Amino acid sequence: MKLGLNLSFAVKRWLEAERLAALVADDLDTRYVQFTWDLVDPWWPEAQRDALASAYAQAFARAGVTVESSFGGLASYSYNHILAPTPELRDLGRQHLVRAIDMTAAMEVPVAGMPFGSFSADDAVDPGKRREIYKTALDIYVGISRHAKARGLEMLMVEPVPLSTEFPSTAADALRLMHDLEGATDVPVRLNVDWGHAMFKPLFGDDATMEHWMTVCGEYIAAYHIQQTDGLYDRHWNFTHDGLISPADLSAFWNRHKLKDQTFFLEVVYAFEEPDATVLSDMQAAMALLRSA
Ligand SMILES: [Fe+2]
Numbered sequence: 001m002k003l004g005l006n007l008s009f010a011v012k013r014w015l016e017a018e019r020l021a022a023l024v025a026d027d028l029d030t031r032y033v034q035f036t037w038d039l040v041d042p043w044w045p046e047a048q049r050d051a052l053a054s055a056y057a058q059a060f061a062r063a064g065v066t067v068e069s070s071f072g073g074l075a076s077y078s079y080n081h082i083l084a085p086t087p088e089l090r091d092l093g094r095q096h097l098v099r100a101i102d103m104t105a106a107m108e109v110p111v112a113g114m115p116f117g118s119f120s121a122d123d124a125v126d127p128g129k130r131r132e133i134y135k136t137a138l139d140i141y142v143g144i145s146r147h148a149k150a151r152g153l154e155m156l157m158v159e160p161v162p163l164s165t166e167f168p169s170t171a172a173d174a175l176r177l178m179h180d181l182e183g184a185t186d187v188p189v190r191l192n193v194d195w196g197h198a199m200f201k202p203l204f205g206d207d208a209t210m211e212h213w214m215t216v217c218g219e220y221i222a223a224y225h226i227q228q229t230d231g232l233y234d235r236h237w238n239f240t241h242d243g244l245i246s247p248a249d250l251s252a253f254w255n256r257h258k259l260k261d262q263t264f265f266l267e268v269v270y271a272f273e274e275p276d277a278t279v280l281s282d283m284q285a286a287m288a289l290l291r292s293a
């Protein structure tokens with residue numbers, strides 16, 4: 001399987017571009033990464049933001065590491081973006097992704113992605129409001145795709161999330177979004193499916209399996225987040241932790257579905273209070289387990 005790293009594990013710890021690139025290439029022996037916007041905030045002033053983001057991109061290139069995509073992290077996920085309750089908030093969500101695309105272009109990275117958006121508690125249980133806001137969001141997203149194309153990006157990605165107050169959450173929702181955008185956007189839009197989200201039992205029940213996701217929307221999946229989980233919460237544990245997924249399961253899935261380019265980005269979120277040395281040794285142990293599977 002083609003393994004990569006989402007850089008979430010490094011947030012607030014390994015900030016210096018050369019240091020992070022060397023840590024990925026040498027300590028973790030990894031050649032593919034997904035850059036997280038938790039390292040450089042798309043809302044930072046453009047000149048400083050793009051200089052910092054390009055410094056990361058150049059350091060990775062020098063270390064022989066390919067940055068395949070850039071992706072929203074925890075900070076970005078705190079906001080409702082284009083499914084927010086008001087036009088003002090939805091426009092800020094639009095600007096957020098547009099700015100992230102600009103930053104991604106400055107890095108010369110071809111793909112940017114994030115979850116689609118979140119409804120408010122009240123809108124989420126109002127089918128009429130959901131329909132109305134979703135329709136608006138589709139138009140916004142098509143406009144964003146024009147910007148992505150103009151900035152030289154080749155693809156946008158959407159990550160489904162395990163909450164019924166957000167969209168898409170189910171595999172059927174994800175497929176619907178792909179169909180609704182297909183042919184309307186200027187760059188292709190694909191899914192970045194997170195194993196821990198897809199296997200969330202409280203929401204998906206018997207459909208909380210990756211096989212279900214492959215059956216329903218597998219043709220649209222361009223990349224994966226892998227993480228260990230118990231299926232009860234979105235854990236983002238590492239594979240040194242016991243849970244529902246074994247490295248052998250990942251490898252078997254890769255082979256069974258004859259995947260080629262759909263990188264498995266390990267996306268681990270550590271407690272901020274976890275010591276840096278513990279995080280690094282845990283990452284090394286997990287990558288060794290994954291590589292030997
Ligand atoms: Fe994820």
Ligand SMILES: [Fe+2]
Pocket residue numbers: 194196197234236
């Ligand atoms: Fe998650």
